[in-house]
Amino acid sequence: MRGSPLVCQPKNHGKVNVWSRIVQRWLPPRVCALCGAADCLPGLGLCAGCRDELPWLDHACPLCALPLPANGTCGACQRRPPPYRRLTAAFHYEPPIAELIHGLKFHGVISHARLLGELMAERLAETMEARPRLIVPVPLHRQRLHRRGYNQALELARHLARRLDVPLDYRCCRRVVATAPQSELTAQARRRNVRNAFLARRRAGLEHVAVVDDVVTTGHTVAAVARSLRAAGARQLEVWVCARVLPPGTAQGPATVGRPGQL
Incomplete structure (x- = not known):
């Protein structure tokens, strides 16, 4: 079980070493990513x-x-539906998931x-x-990709595509468009920030596309990607994210602790 706080690698502002990235990406971990226990579940990197x-x-x-008390479409989406038909988030953005995502996104822990x-x-x-028919990760602008050395959405998408x-x-x-980081902006500014920021090209497989990102807060980024794909001919769009971040001022619903098969 989790007995100590997650320890991330030292912050790396440059590119992650290529060979280290390959090893982290594909080799199964030997210890639990959260508590360091050696008895990991097969192929997962977490203890039970x-x-x-x-x-x-x-x-x-x-x-x-x-998050809602029961399944159903929220009032905001009833009034203004997004340009995709479904958004699936596996987790609430809270510890320890928030720590794992932060390590992946900002500290080069590709194994996460x-x-x-x-x-x-x-x-x-x-x-x-x-x-x-196709998985498309939310892209980074080439300038940010050069600084970070990898795209965390693409790293998640690789494993989803394989699995x-x-x-x-x-x-x-x-x-x-080299947009400002969404995390630094208000909800209205986020919408303006990503307007026309993405461009998609036509290709086979756009009949049904899943857009992948690490987190969603206001949804403006994934909506902008979805619109660009729709303009390129995509007909059915859905979004897959690891965690749902609640906008400021939104009440946090209770998380469900346990295996997904128990939900």
């Missing part, structure tokens, strides 16, 4: 105790994943993508109504 403490997101709006991707695949296997046997295309949608 830590896995059972994860904050799974149970009842939520199917269009924005806002394998763990989070496996957990997302478990949830999607239960909730997915039809298998998409769910769905083709992956990280080139069909590009971020053509």
